[in-house]
Amino acid sequence: MRRIFAEACGLGSYLFIIVGGEPLLVPGLLDALAERQDGLFLLFTNGTLLDDGHVARLARSTNVLPVLSFEGDGTLTDLRRGGGVGEKVVAAMAACGPPACPSASPVWSRGGTCGWSPPAWFDEVWAAGARFGFLIDYVPFPQNLDPSLVLSVEDLAAKKALVRLRYEEGRRS
Numbered sequence: 001m002r003r004i005f006a007e008a009c010g011l012g013s014y015l016f017i018i019v020g021g022e023p024l025l026v027p028g029l030l031d032a033l034a035e036r037q038d039g040l041f042l043l044f045t046n047g048t049l050l051d052d053g054h055v056a057r058l059a060r061s062t063n064v065l066p067v068l069s070f071e072g073d074g075t076l077t078d079l080r081r082g083g084g085v086g087e088k089v090v091a092a093m094a095a096c097g098p099p100a101c102p103s104a105s106p107v108w109s110r111g112g113t114c115g116w117s118p119p120a121w122f123d124e125v126w127a128a129g130a131r132f133g134f135l136i137d138y139v140p141f142p143q144n145l146d147p148s149l150v151l152s153v154e155d156l157a158a159k160k161a162l163v164r165l166r167y168e169e170g171r172r173s
Contacts, residue, residue: 001026002032002035002036005032005036006036009039014038014039014040015042016033016041017041017044020044022045022048023044023045024045024049024050025049030058030064031057033063033064034063039063040063040065041063041064042065042067043064044067045067045068045069045092046081046085046089046092047088047089047092047093047096048088048092050096052095055096059096065103066096067105067134068093068096068104068105068130069089069105069136070086070089070104070107071086071106073086074090080107090128093129094128094129103132103133104130104133105134105135105136106133106135107137107138108135108137108151108159109138109149109150109151110138110149110150110151110152110155122166135159137156137159138151
């Protein structure tokens with residue numbers, strides 16, 4: 001992994017998106033990322049494995065930004081990822097807090113879009129410390145294939161409208 005990062009940086013690629021499964025299952029990953037000071041790493045995790053050691057390492061590693069994956073509120077997260085995961089994600093975001101700069105990566109799925117994305121929800125995520133994020137559309141894979149969660153045309157339109165609303169609010173403030 002260190003060789004691959006070195007080769008990529010040597011070729012001029014300095015931005016890395018680390019996703020899983022769960023990347024924190026890889027022993028020594030945070031150390032390898034932190035060593036590569038000429039690279040910027042977005043580390044997508046659900047946060048359930050973040051312990052005090054990880055949080056301390058992230059706080060010292062300004063080139064590694066945790067991006068916490070979830071479905072929005074705790075109920076939606078638990079429905080898709082299992083009971084108690086939503087609470088663990090909230091705890092992980094609170095544990096990271098500044099200076100680790102946690103970020104949000106909610107997964108938009110059918111039925112969940114309008115349930116968690118009003119402006120108040122974005123304000124809560126901001127208050128928890130997130131300073132950027134990614135809005136990910138649910139894409140089923142063989143191991144979690146559930147076509148009923150794929151966004152409908154109506155969900156996509158609602159998502160677009162909510163993102164536009166938030167963008168316009170930001171421009172006015």
